[in-house]
Amino acid sequence: MSYSIDTLQSDCYEGTSCLINKFGIKDEVILKELETTITLNKITEYSLNPLFYSFDVQHYKSIHRYLFGDIYDWAGEYRTVDMSKKGTNFAKAESVEKLMSNCFKRLNDKNLFQGLKFDDFVDEFVDFYCVTNMIHPFREGNGRTQRLFLTQLIN
Template identity: 40%
Template sequence: MVDKYGTGQDPYCYPGTTVLRNQLGLTDDDALNEAERALSEIAASEIDFAPPPYDLPALQRIHRQLFGDLYDWAGELRTLDISKGGTHFCNVTRVEPEAKKIFAVLAGANWLEGLERGVLVAAAAEHFGDLNMIHPFRDGNGRAQRILFEHLIVNAGYEISWWPVGEGEWLQANVDAVVCDYGALIRIFERCIGQPIGE
């Protein structure tokens, strides 16, 4: 089975549609997207900063907080392979082991603490791109991952804001990172990571 961007019936969607099953009973993509955006923005504002260690369960908690009012599967690892456009995300059987590798590297790098800003920008961008390829959830991966990276970067001592980035730019930068071309993500992180906190 593949997701709504592929072919076949996605068990996460209402039969014969590409609309994700949801607790509000919405059967229109536009209405669901609007509700999802509104509810996740409210939920995001209520998520408190969390220091490391960070791991897949931490990302799952963030996802559950963001989307728990909308999807029964919020915070649960996906149960099918998914793709979007020409990008095939991590095979479902490899989600947990591959995520563990990425978080182990971050832990080994002391969660990027103490890095000069330019080094932090490049490292954060690369890890973001690699984790995006895991795509552990059926939907909402980017939003959950950005909150996790906000915590990571604030913990490293820097301000962070995603507002300077448009959706199309985000998507293309992550597509580029599939083939380990992190240039666009680095440019995004260069704009989004601010000054050291307290300066």
């Protein structure tokens, strides 16, 4: 998890960098193992039977809620703290909602990238990936949510 955050204000147990979770686990290693097991099962289930098809912001948030709702109360909700990881600063928390709205408006305006020439599709797809990654809308689980959404988008 190794994010740069202030644990006093970031949904972590006091004196730790372990996210508050529905299991009361305060050890990051144990939580990470449990989170990996749960989300891997959820990703497999979802891949076999996708639940959402609107390809809008709510769809994206619903995937996150589906993957992480058994672990975190805030699953599917935008983060409320600023974050960075390995020297990369993500979008300010107060900007996330507007940036995500703009990103998905563009996806909709581009007709979900359907009908584009291959090179144009690749450019748009990569741009969407990069933008959603830099926004990093959730406190945890951004990559898994992003991969599942994009896999569904291209299928």
